[in-house]
Amino acid sequence: MRFYRLRSVRAMFITYWIFILAGFVFFFTVGILDR
Amino acid sequence: MRFLRDNGLSIFFGFILLASLIGQAFAGLHQFNAEALEHHQPTVSFWRYVSSSEFGGDVLENWQSEFLQFTLYILATVWLLQRGSSESKTAEDAGRMSDESQLLGGYARQNSPRRAKLTGGFRRKLYENSLVLAMTFCFFGSWVGQSVTDWRAYNHEQLDHKQPAISWGEYWANSDFWDRSLQNWQSEFLAIGVMATFTIYLRQRGSPESKPVGAPHDATGESN
Numbered sequence: 708m709r710f711y712r713l714r715s716v717r718a719m720f721i722t723y724w725i726f727i728l729a730g731f732v733f734f735f736t737v738g739i740l741d742r
Numbered sequence: 743m744r745f746l747r748d749n750g751l752s753i754f755f756g757f758i759l760l761a762s763l764i765g766q767a768f769a770g771l772h773q774f775n776a777e778a779l780e781h782h783q784p785t786v787s788f789w790r791y792v793s794s795s796e797f798g799g800d801v802l803e804n805w806q807s808e809f810l811q812f813t814l815y816i817l818a819t820v821w822l823l824q825r826g827s828s829e830s831k832t833a834e835d836a837g838r839m840s841d842e843s844q845l846l847g848g849y850a851r852q853n854s855p856r857r858a859k860l861t862g863g864f865r866r867k868l869y870e871n872s873l874v875l876a877m878t879f880c881f882f883g884s885w886v887g888q889s890v891t892d893w894r895a896y897n898h899e900q901l902d903h904k905q906p907a908i909s910w911g912e913y914w915a916n917s918d919f920w921d922r923s924l925q926n927w928q929s930e931f932l933a934i935g936v937m938a939t940f941t942i943y944l945r946q947r948g949s950p951e952s953k954p955v956g957a958p959h960d961a962t963g964e965s966n
Binding site for chain 2: 715716719722723726727730731733734735737738739741742
């Protein structure tokens, strides 16, 4: 049970990181390509 | 159910983040197309607007200021105090604090993070500062991203008005870039100052951002 709960909070941590990094990649690409 | 209860805070803010972002995209699209019609230019689709520098700049200039706020807040509260504030440490705790109070090296607990158990060295140093390093990375990532997207948007306006386009480097010295950066920064700095001072005298029962309701006004660093 403890292991499951640790996994679930880690999932939130990783989700936020992925969202931010995906945002950077997306908007950098937009900025570079949008002439 | 347990997942929702364990992660309610991050799920709630993640949800209203996405809702706001979608709302911003629709409102921004409406505004963008209204201006396009005024200038007798073609309107754009939702997806074209979402993948435009105009939308990217609007998103990133707010992101960068939030990350700057947290970076400075986390760093400043290591050394600077506000007597009576729930957001401040007491005078004797000012600074980076002892290994003992930070549960480092020989003082680490059995379930402490692996890198906190190290007796020193670069990897422990990195972990000691990992929160502020992550925030700093996110700040510069979004600030540089803002500079690229807002630079493109600025040049679109220049071309619309038959003015010459400028380089990315020139945009860093342009007042448009600093106007957009500073207007976001000032609001973040106000919010921090207000939080530091309001929590001296005001309370929110049950919130960890507040002192307990009955805590005296001169109690510093107490929180629920």
